[in-house]
Structure formats: structure tokens, C-alpha cells
Amino acid sequence: MANVASSAGDCFSRIARIQGFFNYLSVYNHADNATTFPNPNQIEEGSTVKVPDKQMKAFNLPLDAEKKFKIIRQKTKLRIKICMADAAQTPGIAKARLTIGAKKAADTTGTLEIDDIDPTLTNASLTVVLTNPPAYVAPPPTTAGVANQYPPPIVAPDFDDPKTVWPKEGETIVWNLQVGSLEPHTVIRGVLQRLENLGFACPVQKVEDAPTRRAVRTYRRFVESKVAPNDTDAVADIQANIRARHDD
Amino acid sequence: MVINRTARVARTAHDKTHLNHLGVPEFGVVEIQIKGQGGSLSKCYRDGSSTTSTAPATTGDDTFHFAPGPQYAAATWTADPTLKDDVQIVYKLHNPQFAIKEAKIEIFPRFSKNSVWTRELKDDELLHGEHTLQFNAQDNWDGKIDAHADYPDQFLTVEHSPYKLKLTISGEGVNTSPAAWTYFHIIIAKLELEYGPKTVLPAQAANMEGGIHTETYDDLIAQGAAPPTGGTVKVFLKSDIFKTSSDDMFKNQLFTRHETLWGDGPQIPLFCKVWVKSSSDTDVVAYKALGRLKFMWDWESTSVASPTGFTASAEKYLVNKTKPKGRNCHDKRGGKRASNKPVFPAQAGPGAATPAALPVGSFPFEVVAVDKPRKWAAYSYAWNDGVAASKTGVIFQPARMAGDEYKVTVYVNQEYDRKKKYKLNVDTDAPLPSPDVLKAVTGDYHIWRRVNVRKYVKKNNSVAETINLATVAGEYAKAFLELKDLTAGSITYVAEADWNSRVTASVNGRSAALQRMVSPGNQHAKGGNGVYLRTRAEYRVAYLAEGATVAVVDAFLNDPSNGMQDDDHYEKKGKTLGRGVVSDAFSPEADPGSGCTIFHCDKLISIGCDLLGWAYDVPGGAGNRCGFLLCATNADHSAGDNIENTATHEFGHHFFLPHTPDAGEKKNYKAHDSSITTCIMSYNVPTEFCGFCQLRLRGWSKNALKPAPSANSKT
Numbered sequence: 001m002a003n004v005a006s007s008a009g010d011c012f013s014r015i016a017r018i019q020g021f022f023n024y025l026s027v028y029n030h031a032d033n034a035t036t037f038p039n040p041n042q043i044e045e046g047s048t049v050k051v052p053d054k055q056m057k058a059f060n061l062p063l064d065a066e067k068k069f070k071i072i073r074q075k076t077k078l079r080i081k082i083c084m085a086d087a088a089q090t091p092g093i094a095k096a097r098l099t100i101g102a103k104k105a106a107d108t109t110g111t112l113e114i115d116d117i118d119p120t121l122t123n124a125s126l127t128v129v130l131t132n133p134p135a136y137v138a139p140p141p142t143t144a145g146v147a148n149q150y151p152p153p154i155v156a157p158d159f160d161d162p163k164t165v166w167p168k169e170g171e172t173i174v175w176n177l178q179v180g181s182l183e184p185h186t187v188i189r190g191v192l193q194r195l196e197n198l199g200f201a202c203p204v205q206k207v208e209d210a211p212t213r214r215a216v217r218t219y220r221r222f223v224e225s226k227v228a229p230n231d232t233d234a235v236a237d238i239q240a241n242i243r244a245r246h247d248d
Numbered sequence: 249m250v251i252n253r254t255a256r257v258a259r260t261a262h263d264k265t266h267l268n269h270l271g272v273p274e275f276g277v278v279e280i281q282i283k284g285q286g287g288s289l290s291k292c293y294r295d296g297s298s299t300t301s302t303a304p305a306t307t308g309d310d311t312f313h314f315a316p317g318p319q320y321a322a323a324t325w326t327a328d329p330t331l332k333d334d335v336q337i338v339y340k341l342h343n344p345q346f347a348i349k350e351a352k353i354e355i356f357p358r359f360s361k362n363s364v365w366t367r368e369l370k371d372d373e374l375l376h377g378e379h380t381l382q383f384n385a386q387d388n389w390d391g392k393i394d395a396h397a398d399y400p401d402q403f404l405t406v407e408h409s410p411y412k413l414k415l416t417i418s419g420e421g422v423n424t425s426p427a428a429w430t431y432f433h434i435i436i437a438k439l440e441l442e443y444g445p446k447t448v449l450p451a452q453a454a455n456m457e458g459g460i461h462t463e464t465y466d467d468l469i470a471q472g473a474a475p476p477t478g479g480t481v482k483v484f485l486k487s488d489i490f491k492t493s494s495d496d497m498f499k500n501q502l503f504t505r506h507e508t509l510w511g512d513g514p515q516i517p518l519f520c521k522v523w524v525k526s527s528s529d530t531d532v533v534a535y536k537a538l539g540r541l542k543f544m545w546d547w548e549s550t551s552v553a554s555p556t557g558f559t560a561s562a563e564k565y566l567v568n569k570t571k572p573k574g575r576n577c578h579d580k581r582g583g584k585r586a587s588n589k590p591v592f593p594a595q596a597g598p599g600a601a602t603p604a605a606l607p608v609g610s611f612p613f614e615v616v617a618v619d620k621p622r623k624w625a626a627y628s629y630a631w632n633d634g635v636a637a638s639k640t641g642v643i644f645q646p647a648r649m650a651g652d653e654y655k656v657t658v659y660v661n662q663e664y665d666r667k668k669k670y671k672l673n674v675d676t677d678a679p680l681p682s683p684d685v686l687k688a689v690t691g692d693y694h695i696w697r698r699v700n701v702r703k704y705v706k707k708n709n710s711v712a713e714t715i716n717l718a719t720v721a722g723e724y725a726k727a728f729l730e731l732k733d734l735t736a737g738s739i740t741y742v743a744e745a746d747w748n749s750r751v752t753a754s755v756n757g758r759s760a761a762l763q764r765m766v767s768p769g770n771q772h773a774k775g776g777n778g779v780y781l782r783t784r785a786e787y788r789v790a791y792l793a794e795g796a797t798v799a800v801v802d803a804f805l806n807d808p809s810n811g812m813q814d815d816d817h818y819e820k821k822g823k824t825l826g827r828g829v830v831s832d833a834f835s836p837e838a839d840p841g842s843g844c845t846i847f848h849c850d851k852l853i854s855i856g857c858d859l860l861g862w863a864y865d866v867p868g869g870a871g872n873r874c875g876f877l878l879c880a881t882n883a884d885h886s887a888g889d890n891i892e893n894t895a896t897h898e899f900g901h902h903f904f905l906p907h908t909p910d911a912g913e914k915k916n917y918k919a920h921d922s923s924i925t926t927c928i929m930s931y932n933v934p935t936e937f938c939g940f941c942q943l944r945l946r947g948w949s950k951n952a953l954k955p956a957p958s959a960n961s962k963t
Contacts, residue, residue, distance in 0.1 A: 011261075024262075039258075041259055079267045081268065083270070128272070135297065143309070154431045160360055162361070171421070178255070183256070199271030201347050201349075214371065218375055245269065247267060248265075
């Protein structure tokens with residue numbers, strides 16, 4: 001049995017394939033692995049994975065006879081759900097394309113899935129073109145005045161501040177996907193990675209600091225509607241919640 | 249625009265269901281409002297196409313206002329740190345992923361692309377949800393902004409109100425609501441007029457009256473501590489100016505002397521207290537919140553047509569053509585209607601720094617003329633600190649012309665258009681269209697001349713009749729000239745010894761022939777006549793008693809060169825003598841103060857005389873003291889005439905009015921209404937002063953008037 005130190009992009013599917021297994025369970029089901037890694041899709045970078053020795057299989061085969069051996073290779077998928085800040089909401093999508101290796105998937109419903117990816121690939125890309133925003137609509141008129149009113153009625157055109165630059169086209173968002181790099185939600189980086197994936201402006205790092213706390217605070221204000229003064233704003237506070245929001 | 253993001257995703261093993269949610273960053277401004285004291289709230293606006301998961305508040309009002317900066321306590325007009333009208337800037341962000349990169353709150357005045365205040369939002373100020381903008385770790389904002397040339401006190405001001413408070417955001421993601429804004433005002437609550445202290449009046453050049461402006465001021469204060477808000481108050485122009493010789497009546501001296509005395513008119517310090525409306529709708533003294541707000545002082549000519557045809561006609565001169573229109577004395581007659589002489593003269597003001605106390609002898613507020621078209625009005629500016637903070641004012645200087653009537657209005661001249669043209673700077677008739685809170689209006693200031701009647705002297709208590717001064721004053725009141733009776737009903741009787749000694753001294757200084765005309769004995773005790781004279785027959789007897797022969801005496805009396813050849817000539821001689829002696833006897837009684845003294849005896853001389861009165865010139869009068877002699881009883885007058893008419897007539901002479909041509913010394917002198925013959929200055933039974941006289945008494949220039957009434961009108 002070998003110990004493999006995981007690196008960025010590793011998961012049990014990838015490690016298994018690299019080690020010559022076609023079913024990640026062959027590795028993951030090792031007693032040590034199953035208890036150490038609750039989720040085979042997510043491994044904290046630098047973890048040690050136990051890779052079992054390959055088992056020799058013996059078959060009694062007649063000579064001079066052609067025999068076929070069928071290797072059962074379990075597929076590995078890549079599943080993406082495009083959402084708004086409210087994960088239940090899907091943005092208007094004009095075009096979306098997921099690419100990993102030579103495989104592509106296109107869809108406008110917000111869910112993209114490639115169900116048989118090469119598990120050793122660690123890079124993919126996702127390009128989403130959002131639908132055009134609604135046409136610009138001027139603000140409502142200010143309150144009409146009456147003769148000799150004081151204070152005088154507001155005349156909006158009297159103000160020369162810069163006018164709104166309203167977009168005419170939908171935004172294009174290009175995600176560089178680091179496949180397999182999502183770490184478990186139980187670690188700081190795993191939480192921060194999920195925040196980033198969900199659209200947060202948030203550093204991905206191993207330590208917590210003011211920006212991570214601000215991201216957590218934002219998450220809690222929006223998702224949990226919590227603005228408790230005694231919040232610690234620690235990533236631990238949102239671990240469970242964000243896992244469900246991101247992973248399910 | 250392309251947004252590049254990185255995502256760390258997990259593969260999904262064949263027997264798992266893991267999904268990677270990738271969120272599109274989104275953000276937007278939900279709302280921004282200002283909260284005032286007492287629950288007032290400004291109204292929030294966004295573009296109609298803006299959307300956020302939370303809709304903006306629909307409460308609030310476009311009339312939101314507050315009073316920036318420190319305040320004075322109204323009772324003491326000094327700073328009270330406990331008084332303030334702080335507000336809160338509240339805003340709500342839709343920033344669920346903390347994707348806003350830049351956000352700023354700015355304040356824009358009208359017609360400006362540039363903000364006058366900017367606050368970049370940072371860190372926790374960008375969190376999703378509601379915020380109250382912090383100022384020095386406090387929720388409250390007092391309207392203070394950054395240093396700015398248009399806001400030297402660094403507070404928002406009424407001058408540039410209204411304002412737009414705008415929150416603008418940007419970031420990486422979908423900006424569904426790039427901006428929200430609200431409007432607010434700094435507004436005036438009310439204006440209150442008051443009189444400034446007289447010490448702020450410019451020092452006067454020395455003149456023979458001295459202190460006349462302050463006397464006018466004192467008279468005004470006596471009529472009310474504050475400027476009238478309705479009705480009429482009289483502006484009395486002390487005007488003790490009298491002829492010093494008969495020739496003076498045939499010049500335009502009444503006009504020129506009044507001009508010399510009063511120049512461009514009396515000076516009345518009008519102050520205006522300015523109150524700002526707080527967010528809870530109370531009136532406060534927010535003295536830093538006015539800025540260089542322009543206060544426009546405007547006047548109207550409110551005098552109405554006189555009942556007399558001549559004056560009405562003259563007053564009508566271009567009545568509807570001038571700006572402002574009206575019946576006040578026109579510039580061409582010496583007045584200020586249509587004149588370039590300002591009713592609110594320019595003042596330098598305090599300069600860069602307001603002094604700790606009001607200056608003495610110089611006006612505290614800056615005043616400048618309004619440019620075209622309302623160039624007769626003036627702008628003033630308020631102090632932003634010190635004893636006169638939140639106050640402004642002008643010197644109100646109406647024309648010196650009696651009968652003129654002025655109404656003064658101070659407007660807050662705040663509204664202007666994109667070209668900086670002020671809404672109120674138009675040449676239309678007052679009142680200008682302005683909300684009531686933005687103006688303060690006085691009642692009518694009616695200009696009057698005033699002449700003091702200081703003393704009423706009778707020779708002795710044998711003089712039974714007494715002039716009804718109220719009747720006389722009533723006649724002059726028609727010309728807006730007040731004869732102010734300072735006698736308080738008191739009559740001075742000349743002491744017997746004084747009278748007799750003065751008569752003796754006067755008589756002794758004359759020729760023996762004249763001395764002989766005077767009856768011997770106690771002149772004072774003889775009765776109420778001025779001088780008791782011998783008759784011509786008694787004169788002859790007395791002359792003979794001196795030892796002269798009959799031939800000598802008769803030759804003397806019959807010699808025309810001696811003026812005694814008959815009783816008529818003798819009386820005329822006595823009249824001349826009487827004038828001299830009686831004036832000598834009365835003159836020392838003249839009041840030393842400026843004004844008139846009335847001398848009264850029954851007749852000038854005891855031997856019969858047709859002289860009713862005499863406007864003689866008091867020795868040493870210097871033009872500001874006069875005395876006239878009434879030397880007739882009512883019985884001496886024609887039917888319908890009386891001693892009051894005579895008194896009015898004699899006063900008239902002192903006031904530079906000559907006789908009418910039919911009675912006058914200079915029959916071609918054009919100084920009377922040619923359409924009537926019963927002017928008081930005539931020898932006919934009078935009715936009233938003719939219009940020509942009335943206008944002259946009011947201060948109009950004789951040289952600009954013509955005797956024919958219609959010749960003075962022009963429309």
C-alpha cells in the first residue's frame with residue numbers, strides 16, 4: 001500500500017485513475033480513507049491518501065481461445081449550477097458553455113453537466129453570457145409643485161450630476177475552473193472557496209483575517225439575515241450552511 | 249465587459265451528486281434617504297430600470313429640509329451648543345456577495361457637474377443591508393461638508409439649495425441598480441424686520457441742525473419698536489429752515505436749503521433677522537446656513553393722489569412710466585422716483601471677518617445695487633458669525649420729499665436659473681411673486697417735514713385771543729409739514745420791566761421826532777397793543793410843550809419829507825416805528841432752539857394799523873430760528889378770515905413762500921397756482937395753500953414747477 005500526498009486538483013477519482021484504478025471506490029474504500037475523507041470528491045490539499053496495492057486476479061483461461069476482458073470504468077462527472085446570489089435563483093442566460101478537455105456542454109437553463117470527464121484533467125472553463133438587461137427606464141418624476149410653493153418643487157433636470165450609464169448587453173463571465181481543487185467545507189479554504197464560487201469577493205487562504213470575516217459577515221447578512229453584534233464572523237459559523245448552499 | 253473569475257470545483261464521482269454552484273456577482277443600491285428630527289424623511293429615487301431583491305422605500309418627501317450647523321438661542325442671539333438639527337444619512341445596499349468595489353456618496357447643487365461633498369464608502373460601509381453613515385463614529389450629520397469656495401463655512405447653505413444626495417456604486421458583476429439619490433433643501437423659515445441701532449448710521453457731516461438722522465430714528469422708534477407690518481408710520485424730517493431776508497422768498501431756497509439739510513434723504517437702519525426651518529419644522533437661527541444668500545430690498549411708491557388739482561396733476565408726472573411707478577416726487581422735481589439715487593445705498597459691509605461687535609458710525613452689512621433690470625432694488629448679505637449673525641440689513645434712505653410714501657419689502661432672492669439669472673430680478677410691479685415666508689413687508693413710511701413751534705409769547709395778559717395752533721398745523725399738514733407744538737399750551741408773557749426797558753432802549757435809539765411819537769409812561773401797563781403812540785394831534789401838543797413855536801411845529805408836521813403831513817402818513821410812520829420797537833421788545837424772547845417763536849399783541853400800534861401780522865427775521869437767527877408777529881385780533885380781519893389764517897400766512901413767509909402775484913411785491917414771480925386766487929399767501933380771504941405752495945412746502949423744486957396746473961402733468 002502506498003501513501004499519496006494529495007495536490008491541487010486531486011480527488012479520489014483522479015488519484016485512483018492515476019494509480020491505475022477505474023473505480024475510485026477501490027481506493028476510497030480503504031478503511032483509513034473512508035474515515036479520513038467523508039467526501040471522496042473533496043480532499044484537502046496535502047492530505048495523505050492510502051492507495052491500496054493492486055490485487056492480482058487469476059482466471060483459468062483456455063489456450064488458443066479468444067477471450068474478452070471487460071474493464072468496468074466508473075464515470076466521473078463535472079456538474080455546474082449557475083446561480084445568482086440567492087442560489088435558488090438562476091440568472092437569465094443567453095449562452096453558457098462548459099469545456100473540459102475535448103468535452104463540451106452547452107445550456108441556457110443554468111445547469112451544465114458533463115458526465116464522463118477525464119478525471120485526471122484539472123482545468124476547465126465555463127463561459128456564460130447573460131441575457132441583455134432590461135432597457136433603461138428613466139426615474140419617476142419628482143413631486144409636482146404648485147404655484148409659489150416653498151420649498152420650491154424639485155426640478156430633476158436642474159441637476160447636472162453624471163447620468164447613469166445603463167448597460168445594453170448582458171455581462172460575459174468567464175470562469176477558470178480549477179477542477180478538483182474544491183476542498184472540504186470543514187477547512188477554512190474550503191469555506192472560502194465556496195464563497196468565491198458563489199460570487200463573493202473573498203480571498204482564498206488558510207487563515208482568517210478582516211477580509212474573510214467581512215465575507216462571512218456579508219454571507220450571514222444576506223443568507224441568514226443575521227447581523228448579531230456578537231458574531232465572530234468566523235468561517236466555522238457558516239460551514240454547514242455554505243456546504244448545503246454550494247454542494248447540493 | 250468580460251468578467252474573469254476563478255472557481256475551484258469538485259468532480260462528482262459516479263455514485264455521488266455533488267453540484268458546484270457558481271454565483272454571478274450582483275449588487276445594487278436599494279435606497280438612500282435622509283432622516284430628520286421628528287421623523288421627517290427625504291424621498292428616494294432610482295432609475296426606473298433599477299431592480300434589487302429589496303424594493304426601495306416609498307416613504308419620504310421632496311420637501312425634506314434641515315438646518316445645518318450651529319445655532320443661536322433666539323432669546324439671547326448667542327451660540328447655544330445644545331441647539332442643533334442633526335440628521336442621518338441612511339442607505340441600503342444590495343451587496344450579497346460583497347462585490348461592490350467602489351461606492352461614493354456625493355452632494356450636488358443645481359446646475360453643477362461637480363459635487364460639493366464626496367464620501368467614499370469603504371469596508372463595512374459596503375456591507376449588504378442597511379447603514380447609517382457615520383461621522384466621527386456618530387450617526388448624526390450636521391450638514392458640514394469639505395472645504396469649498398462656495399461654502400466658506402463648510403456648511404451647506406440656503407444659497408445653493410436644493411441639493412441632490414446621490415449614492416453611486418460599481419464593481420465586478422451585474423449592477424442592477426447603479427445609483428440612488430434623494431433631494432433635500434435648506435430653507436428659510438421666516439424673516440423678521442427690526443430697526444438696527446442708530447449707532448450704525450454713518451457719521452454725519454456737521455451741519456447746523458446736527459443729529460437729524462438720529463432724531464428721525466428716535467421718532468420712528470417712538471411710533472413702534474419694530475418696523476410696521478401694516479398701516480403707516482411717519483418719517484419726520486426736522487426742517488427748521490427759514491428765510492433770513494425777504495429776498496429769500498424769491499429764490500428756490502426752500503428746495504436748496506432742504507436739499508442741503510437732508511441730501512439724499514433720511515437714513516433708517518433696517519435689519520432683518522433670518523430664520524431657517526429645521527427638519528422638525530421649527531424656526532431656528534442657523535447662522536452658518538445662509539452663505540452668500542442674496543436678500544433683495546425693494547421699494548414701492550405708495551403715495552396716493554392729492555385731493556388738490558394742482559398737486560394731483562404734478563404728482564401724476566409719468567406716474568405709470570417710471571420704475572417703480574407711483575406718485576412719489578419724480579427725479580426731475582428733486583425726488584427719487586426714476587432717480588439713480590438709491591433708496592438703499594451701497595455699503596461696504598464688514599469685510600472678510602465679522603467684528604465682535606456692531607461697528608459705530610458705519611453700517612455693518614454689505615449692500616450692493618441690483619443689476620438690471622430691477623436696478624432700483626439692492627442686495628444685502630447676512631453675517632455668518634458674531635452679534636449680527638443670521639441678520640442682514642440696509643440703510644433705508646427715502647427721498648427727503650414730504651408726501652412721499654414708501655413700502656419696503658425684503659425678499660430672499662434664492663431662485664435662479666441655469667444662467668444664474670435670478671427669478672426676482674425683473675422690472676415688474678411689486679409685489680413680486682414670492683412665498684410669504686421669503687419676504688417681509690413693512691407698512692408705509694410716510695415722509696413729513698417737521699418745523700418746531702418752540703414758544704408762544706404774548707406781550708401781556710391783556711392780549712385776549714390765542715392762536716389755535718392745531719388749526720394752523722392742520723393747514724400745513726395738507727402739505728405733509730408738521731408744525732410740532734413744543735409749547736405744550738404754555739404762553740410766555742413778557743415781564744413788564746423787560747418790555748418797558750426794551751421799548752425805552754429802542755425808542756431812545758431813534759430820532760427825537762420819532763421818540764416824540766411814543767406815548768410816555770408804562771408801555772407794558774397800557775394794554776395789549778405793541779406800542780402806544782401819540783396821535784398826530786397829541787404829537788403836536790407834545791412838540792409845542794417842548795417849547796417849539798407853532799410855526800415850527802406845523803411846518804414840521806406839514807413837511808411831506810417828515811411823513812406826518814396827515815393822519816394817514818402819521819399812522820404809516822407809526823407803523824414803521826412800531827415794527828422796530830415791537831420787534832426789539834419781543835426778539836429777546838425768541839427761543840434759543842431751532843424753530844419758530846410766535847409773538848402776539850393785539851395791534852402793532854395803538855393809533856390804528858392795518859397790519860395783521862409780520863414775518864420778521866429774528867436777529868441772529870442764522871436761518872434756523874424765526875419769529876412772526878401776530879398783531880391783530882379776529883375783529884380786525886375780514887369776514888371769513890381770522891388770526892389762524894394770518895398765523896398760517898406768516899409762517900408761510902418764513903417758510904420761503906412769497907405773496908401771490910396780485911398781492912405780491914414781485915407780480916411776475918411765478919410761484920403760485922395760477923388757477924386760484926385764494927391761496928393763503930394772498931391777501932384775499934384764503935381757503936388753503938395753493939398746490940404750488942404745497943409742493944414747495946413738501947420740498948419740491950420750484951424751478952421744476954409751472955403755475956398752470958396742467959403744465960406739470962405728463963403721462
